Amino acid sequence: MGQYFNEEHEMFRHTVRDFVQKEVAPNINKWEEEEKIPREIFLRMGELGLLGINFPEEYGGTNNDFWHTVVYLEELANNTCAGYAGAVSVHQYMATNHILLAGSHALKEKYLRPSIEGKWVGSIAISEPGAGSDVAALRCTAKREGDYYIINGSKTFITNGVYGNFVTVACKTDPEAGLAGVSLIVVDQGTPGFTTNKLKKMGWKSSDTGELFFDNVKVPVSNLVGKEGQGFFYIMESFQLERLVAAIMGVAGCERGIDYTLKYMHERTVFGKPIEKYQVLRHKMADMITDVEITKRFVYYCCDLFSKGIFAVKECSMAKMKATELGKRVADECLQMFGGYGYMSEYPIERGYRDARVGTIVGGTTEIMKEIISKITIDGVNYESAYKNMKAQSTEKTVVPKSPTKKDKQETTNNKDISSPNTNNKMGATPQTAKEIVYSLPTRLKLDKVEDSTASVFHFKLDGPTGGEFTAAIKNKVVTVTDGLVGEASCVITAKATDYEDLELGRGNPQMMFMMGKIKVTNLGEVMKFITYFQRLG
Numbered sequence: 001m002g003q004y005f006n007e008e009h010e011m012f013r014h015t016v017r018d019f020v021q022k023e024v025a026p027n028i029n030k031w032e033e034e035e036k037i038p039r040e041i042f043l044r045m046g047e048l049g050l051l052g053i054n055f056p057e058e059y060g061g062t063n064n065d066f067w068h069t070v071v072y073l074e075e076l077a078n079n080t081c082a083g084y085a086g087a088v089s090v091h092q093y094m095a096t097n098h099i100l101l102a103g104s105h106a107l108k109e110k111y112l113r114p115s116i117e118g119k120w121v122g123s124i125a126i127s128e129p130g131a132g133s134d135v136a137a138l139r140c141t142a143k144r145e146g147d148y149y150i151i152n153g154s155k156t157f158i159t160n161g162v163y164g165n166f167v168t169v170a171c172k173t174d175p176e177a178g179l180a181g182v183s184l185i186v187v188d189q190g191t192p193g194f195t196t197n198k199l200k201k202m203g204w205k206s207s208d209t210g211e212l213f214f215d216n217v218k219v220p221v222s223n224l225v226g227k228e229g230q231g232f233f234y235i236m237e238s239f240q241l242e243r244l245v246a247a248i249m250g251v252a253g254c255e256r257g258i259d260y261t262l263k264y265m266h267e268r269t270v271f272g273k274p275i276e277k278y279q280v281l282r283h284k285m286a287d288m289i290t291d292v293e294i295t296k297r298f299v300y301y302c303c304d305l306f307s308k309g310i311f312a313v314k315e316c317s318m319a320k321m322k323a324t325e326l327g328k329r330v331a332d333e334c335l336q337m338f339g340g341y342g343y344m345s346e347y348p349i350e351r352g353y354r355d356a357r358v359g360t361i362v363g364g365t366t367e368i369m370k371e372i373i374s375k376i377t378i379d380g381v382n383y384e385s386a387y388k389n390m391k392a393q394s395t396e397k398t399v400v401p402k403s404p405t406k407k408d409k410q411e412t413t414n415n416k417d418i419s420s421p422n423t424n425n426k427m428g429a430t431p432q433t434a435k436e437i438v439y440s441l442p443t444r445l446k447l448d449k450v451e452d453s454t455a456s457v458f459h460f461k462l463d464g465p466t467g468g469e470f471t472a473a474i475k476n477k478v479v480t481v482t483d484g485l486v487g488e489a490s491c492v493i494t495a496k497a498t499d500y501e502d503l504e505l506g507r508g509n510p511q512m513m514f515m516m517g518k519i520k521v522t523n524l525g526e527v528m529k530f531i532t533y534f535q536r537l538g
């Protein structure tokens with residue numbers, strides 16, 4: 001593995017391993033029984049600098065490269081207690097990740113520093129009773145009233161949600177905007193109206209998992225992470241890290257289970273010889289060891305892409321799917337090697353079996369991973385980095401919008417385009433056909449949502465008698481719509497005309513239509529902007 005790890009990484013590995021063996025492993029059974037990880041262990045990790053390896057020095061971190069994170073997660077997962085490893089990884093790589101990448105300096109000072117020190121523990125709240133991977137279906141709302149947001153709704157399956165200090169909440173700041181109306185807001189534990197309920201679960205018992213309830217919870221606007229309405233972008237972006245974390249720990253968990261099982265096979269004697277001598281068991285182990293090694297190499301490849309800043313949605317989804325499915329299989333087959341003893345709680349393999357089962361669910365189920373992979377490889381969908389787009393936008397020069405000249409208006413009329421320099425144009429009857437809907441875009445532009453520097457070109461390929469091919473261009477806060485495909489597109493939208501009509505007229509669930517391939521796009525980021533820019537018809 002010399003291509004990835006150097007001497008510094010291996011020294012760090014020994015540091016983490018020593019900490020886990022001396023201060024975590026001896027206490028695991030107690031934590032599992034109490035279903036709680038003591039806060040002291042987070043403070044101890046803070047003292048050792050373990051909670052800051054991925055954070056800037058400005059906020060108390062050590063700003064190490066991503067391979068330190070790989071080493072760190074492997075060693076955390078190598079302790080036969082996924083509950084502890086899961087709680088730490090959620091705190092360090094999910095709850096605080098959005099604040100790190102998109103939060104204001106004030107938010108970073110308030111939340112990152114105590115998180116790195118281990119004084120505070122965070123959680124991330126996306127899933128709801130009726131919405132998991134379907135982010136468009138979120139019902140938790142945040143209504144702005146002056147300098148505050150008033151949050152109402154509930155969340156479920158939230159790791160660190162009960163005993164943590166703060167939670168980064170995904171909620172709808174614009175319920176009418178679908179995916180483009182999702183925002184992230186940090187809420188402190190103990191805020192009036194914010195209550196929790198601890199859930200009982202099959203595995204990961206030492207970590208707390210809870211339901212969160214928000215009843216008119218008043219939160220300062222300054223607790224908004226990044227831009228309002230960009231939460232879906234941020235969530236999709238951070239899913240890549242979350243899935244890599246799951247893949248890294250999934251492989252490490254497989255290795256730990258195999259090592260433990262091999263030791264048992266060497267010691268356990270049946271019919272006068274160790275069970276490691278029986279071919280049927282030897283070959284089963286050989287198969288597993290081979291699959292784990294292959295998967296580990298692919299996960300490292302994905303980590304290499306991530307470390308280089310490559311937005312590898314397909315590869316990270318593959319890694320998460322493969323590693324966690326393999327983790328489930330390895331746990332099952334290793335337990336079988338123990339016979340009846342594997343079913344007893346006193347044997348760590350029993351806990352490993354229970355803990356591994358949730359791997360194919362957290363961070364997006366295996367089925368969701370397969371659909372993402374299908375969309376990229378079959379439908380040609382392209383995902384772009386939200387934070388990369390943010391940086392690009394921040395360096396763009398502001399263009400002062402100007403009204404169209406008489407010549408511009410004349411050319412527009414001659415070309416049978418429709419332009420809209422403002423939103424005072426009132427729509428008549430609601431457009432019904434795909435062509436009418438596209439040509440209504442200029443009357444639906446929301447000027448307050450469009451930045452002065454915005455310049456996007458959308459190509460529509462809407463198959464059917466009510467559709468056709470169209471170009472919608474946005475520049476200087478003016479929209480022009482033209483028959484045919486004109487210029488280089490920022491995004492190409494392909495669909496049956498009837499499906500596009502269902503989408504725009506509110507007859508179909510946007511996220512499901514995208515997931516099922518009814519609406520195909522070449523640039524998800526541009527489509528998200530598109531949804532934000534225009535008023536909905538239905």
